[in-house]
């Protein structure tokens with residue numbers, strides 16, 4: 001757990017408003033690490049603005065709660081800094097690129113936590129639409145089950161709306177979009193409207209022959225999106241029947257005990273179609289962005305920790 005402190009001294013907010021304030025007069029509590037991680041980037045920036053080093057702002061604590069110490073002026077400073085960033089600084093716009101089963105759903109949430117920008121998965125959004133049987137869901141259902149691509153018009157519309165939401169104001173991580181050159185160009189055009197562009201494409205590289213085992217052994221906890229694998233990451237409860245076959249009823253989520261499911265398109269036959277679509281329609285997007293110098297390759301056919309350290313390297317400017 002963390003404690004965030006603004007040092008108890010007068011600091012001049014010259015770069016914000018020229019006011020002088022006394023920090024460290026009040027305590028604000030953030031109840032869990034998740035919400036805390038969301039404010040860390042702003043606190044770090046506000047700390048710079050306040051003339052405080054990050055060590056004065058952030059340090060580890062044994063307490064069970066995350067506490068932010070600071071006067072209401074500190075909160076104002078954070079808000080002003082946040083507004084300034086979302087108005088004048090470019091958004092960080094990343095594409096997590098790779099075939100089905102490459103690890104986008106595994107590493108995306110880690111990038112999300114680290115940078116405080118959301119992962120936008122068109123696959124998850126479409127699956128939610130299918131579950132809710134919305135108009136879009138009804139249109140997408142059959143083509144998704146067969147491993148085909150939903151129309152560009154539908155997915156571009158979904159992303160166009162989603163990236164205007166508040167949580168995307170500092171940027172976002174695209175997962176599963178763009179999947180065609182038409183989608184990439186539509187994305188570029190909607191970003192160009194605000195003078196923005198894609199800042200990074202992280203390509204997770206895995207040979208096709210490895211993907212079938214990854215995809216066909218994958219089980220998912222629908223509510224949380226937690227992902228398991230019968231060989232590489234089995235749930236604690238997993239059992240085999242006397243005949244050596246998987247006991248399906250033993251496939252339950254480690255945390256909630258709720259049943260796990262397999263995606264309708266995580267089958268060998270759908271995978272053939274998904275992979276051919278990936279090579280034919282999605283891979284050409286790489287050359288489209290290569291000229292911009294933003295594409296970074298990651299060997300995703302190695303242990304998870306090694307993949308993550310390569311992902312970190314690809315995110316770094318150094």
Ligand code: AMP
Nearest residue numbers: 122123144147148149150155176177179
């Ligand atoms: P995913 O979870 O990314 O593997 O996506 C699951 C399925 O949703 C895909 O096989 C497609 O049918 C559909 N889908 C997701 N994103 C897109 C997209 N950008 N364009 C077209 N279809 C998509």
